[in-house]
Amino acid sequence: MDTFEIITKEDVARVVYEAIPRIACELPNDVLAALEAARTAEGDTRGTIVLDHLLQNADIARRDRVPICQDTGTVWVCLEVGPDVAVPGDVFADVDEAVARAYTEARLRKSVVRDALFDRANTGDNTPAFTDIHFVDTPGARVHVLLKGGGSDNASRVVMLTPGSGREGVVREIMECVRAKAANACPPLVIGVGVGSTFDKVASLAKTALLRPVGKRSGDDRIAAFEEELLDMVNATGMGPGALGGKTLALDVHVETAPCHIAALPLAINMGCSAMRRATVELTCEPLAFRAQGGK
Structure with missing residues (x-):
């Protein structure tokens, strides 16, 4: 009997739903630290003023729970899957609903149009999300969520x-x-x-x-x-x-x-851009046991 773990579509959607309002308002620690280091290294240049404003903006956004940038982006969801994890074919099935709820409840700007060429009417809920899946050698599974401005x-x-x-x-x-x-x-x-x-x-x-x-x-x-x-x-x-x-x-x-x-x-x-809004969340997968072909 072989034992794997399995990702559920509900877990992926939950991660996306929870991540969006957080990363819209909070810079990742590594980006914030890099901006602070750049501010120290910049010295007497015009760039110092820009960095001061960016750091102040990041602090206000985090403290007041408002978006770092008015362009709250399209949603890119990248699922990384290790060799010990099984993936159902509908793993992204609930992502759009999660995106729509998150953008509506957090009052984030919705920026997706129905068709790039023939119907540039806003979809009204920032869907569809853009999804990708990568199979990697690293055990387990993780979800990357990136809000990408135009x-x-x-x-x-x-x-x-x-x-x-x-x-x-x-x-x-x-x-x-x-x-x-x-x-x-x-x-x-x-x-x-x-x-x-x-x-x-x-x-x-x-x-x-x-x-x-x-x-x-x-x-x-x-x-x-x-x-x-x-x-x-x-x-x-x-x-x-x-x-x-x-x-x-x-x-x-x-x-x-x-x-x-x-x-x-x-x-x-x-x-x-300077508002690098991203998060990586490790998934807790459910165990799945099955008998390999030819097994007893």
Whole structure:
């Protein structure tokens, strides 16, 4: 008899419902600490004023239970599942109802339209949520909830480079995107970079990179060194907080890589604004026992 754990759709919906009003009003500890560290390091620049306002805003939002930003975003729910966990096919079935309840009860702005091209009427409840599932080697299961504002997503980019572009071409494209778009994404930023996979998957790599806590480097030493290099280059632009000048345009740069076709070099850059509203919740799964095929 094999024993697994199983995720329930009710547990996933509950996590989403409980997380939304909290993260709409509270910055994660790592982001808040990074803003405070940036404020200390900034010195005598215009960026200091921006960081002071951001920290004051974060304190008011947490204390008064009001949104950190008026753009309370679209809801992205990412479910991470380990090898010891079974997932029912309807695991996201109750998420939209949870999102609708949370946004209505917390009086958060609803920003989703019915169809991007043909019917841009507001859905009225901030649904549908955008969901994803990742199968990982880590035991157990966890739910990531990210509220993603339109300004930061609009500053993002997906590019299919040629393999000959190489590392230099990746860096050049990232920096071009930063110079052209970062000012519109409410810096200081967390920048997620995805390299590899396929056209449809590379953007997911970049967005997943935003889930990593600020200051936590990749477990791959080559990627970790690349992240440090990119962070230094981004901040060396001098654009600074609010793009008004200063040392801290980005709090961090996170990179995720993957295999790809020999003829491809997919690249995605996903900007995360200074209001990085995210939460990760470990799930308590229910035990499930079943007899393996051929067992007695």
